[in-house]
Amino acid sequence: MIKQRGQVVIDKILDTAERLFFTQGYHITGINQVIEEADIAKASLYKHFGSKTDLLVAYLQRLHECWFNKLEADVNKEVDPKAKLLILFDHHLERQVRNGYGGCRFIKANDEAGMSDERVLAEIQKAKQHLKDFIARLVVNSGHQKLLTDKELTGLIFMMLDGGIIAASIFKQADDLQSAKAIIQKLL
Known part of the structure; x- marks a missing residue:
C-alpha cells in the first residue's frame, strides 16, 4: 500500500515528535526543532497540527x-x-x-x-x-x-x-x- 504524501509528512512529524518528546521531554522540545529534524516546512506542520498541543x-x-x-x-x-x-x-x-x-x-x-x-x-x-x-x-x-x-x-x-x-x-x-x-x- 502506497501512502499518500500527506500521510508521509504526518508520519515524519509524529516520528520526530515521538523521539524528541520521549528523549528530551515535551516542554524542552520546540516546534522549530521538530520542523528542522523532520525536515519539513513550517507550513506542513501547521497544515496537519494547529499547535504543539495538537501534536502531543x-x-x-x-x-x-x-x-x-x-x-x-x-x-x-x-x-x-x-x-x-x-x-x-x-x-x-x-x-x-x-x-x-x-x-x-x-x-x-x-x-x-x-x-x-x-x-x-x-x-x-x-x-x-x-x-x-x-x-x-x-x-x-x-x-x-x-x-x-x-x-x-x-x-x-x-x-x-x-x-x-x-x-x-x-x-x-x-x-x-x-x-x-x-x-x-x-x-x-
Whole structure:
C-alpha cells in the first residue's frame, strides 16, 4: 500500500515528535526543532497540527494505538489464561529494556502537560483505562485462586505494572518488574 504524501509528512512529524518528546521531554522540545529534524516546512506542520498541543495529542493517540496493538498481540499468542496476565509484565519489561529504561511515555506526558491541558489528560486517561479494562478481562478469564477479588487483582496488577515501570526508569534495571511478576504469579 502506497501512502499518500500527506500521510508521509504526518508520519515524519509524529516520528520526530515521538523521539524528541520521549528523549528530551515535551516542554524542552520546540516546534522549530521538530520542523528542522523532520525536515519539513513550517507550513506542513501547521497544515496537519494547529499547535504543539495538537501534536502531543496526536502523538499520544498514535502511541496508544500502536502500543496496545502490540500488547494485545503478545498476550494473544499465549493460550493459558493465567500466563496471559504474566505476559503483561514480560511485555512491559521488554519495552523498558528496548527503550533504555526510559519509563512510561504516558506518565511522562502527564507529568509535563496532563495538568495543564484537559485534552492531553483525557488521552492519557483513555490509554490507562484501556489497559485497566484489558487487565480486568484477563483477570476474569484467568481462573485465579480468588485470594483477591477480580477488581482487587486488576487494580494490583495495574499498579504493579506502572510502579515497576517507574522503578525501572529510576534504577535503570528490571528487578522490580520481575518481582512484581513473581508476586502476581503467586496470587494466580
